[in-house]
Amino acid sequence: MIDHVHDLACLQNATERLLIAVAKMDNAAVREPSRLPGWSRGHVLAHVARNADALVNVFEGRPMYASAEARDSDIERDAPRPLDEQTEDVRESAARFRAATEAPGDWSRTVELRNGVTDSAARVVFRRWVEIELHHVDLGIGYELEDLPAEFTEREIGFLAERFSGHPDVSPTRLSDGTRAWSTGRAGDPEVTVTGSGADLVGWLAGRRDGGSLSVEGGTLPKLPPL
Incomplete structure (x- = not known):
């Protein structure tokens, strides 16, 4: 059985670890390549923030992204920003996601994600946890797969x-x-x-x-x- 309350606590811890690690970078490091082909670290951070907002859309019954093209263009738009803007965006978008999970709702309901994929609302929290943990690794700043909980x-x-x-x-x-x-x-x-x-x-x-x-x-x- 999925325990979304437990997963929310784990997600909060993972997000704080990410923010602490990112705060040790500088603007030059944000522009350097990540471990994801074709993406800088700025791309990864922009994606993490926009994914949080996309999952708010999911919880509130809207399409996750307006389109695949809109998703990609938003990441490209946000990737070049300096470190302080990137960090604040990750923090604020995480807070918006958390607020969406605190709204009354049926956690057993089925929600729609990208490309027609559906899941229970409760497991969306774990999916967000996945985004935080794996993209922390993707940044290539000292957090490895062996460090995952x-x-x-x-x-x-x-x-x-x-x-x-x-x-x-x-x-x-x-x-x-x-x-x-x-x-x-x-x-x-x-x-x-x-x-x-x-x-x-x-x-x-x-x-x-x-x-x-x-x-x-x-x-x-x-x-x-x-x-």
Whole structure:
């Protein structure tokens, strides 16, 4: 069962860690490349802020983004801003998201995200937590996949395994971190077993690592579709 109250507390902690880390940068660092191809750190921070506002739209029954083009243009517009503007935008947009979660509402209701994806309102909080944690790593400022909270890592592996479950282009796959196991890919007996640390598994599933450090038995490492 999803506990959105617990997730809101975890999200708040993750957001504060991000803001503390970002405050140690300077304007030159914001303009430097992030770990995401074609994006500066400013792009990442702009996306984090605009994603918060987009999820407010979701909670309030509006389209997440006016269009894919509008989403991209907003990020490009905001990416070049100096550090103080970026930081304040991340902080203020996070506060707007928090305010939206405090409005009365049915947390079990189904809401629509991008590209026709639907989910429960309660799990939107976890999705936002994902945005904060992974994009903190993407900034390349000392926060690594190994630094992610253990609870988050385990849940994100399960979340992404579920996302690829039944996908026709992913062979039946068993995932294990040595103590826990997940299944993903097409239905059927697992053809491939992929074993590694939680950080390496979540990195591969989330497209942040190539999977070269994972152990693969029964075939080759499946190629995952983009998120």
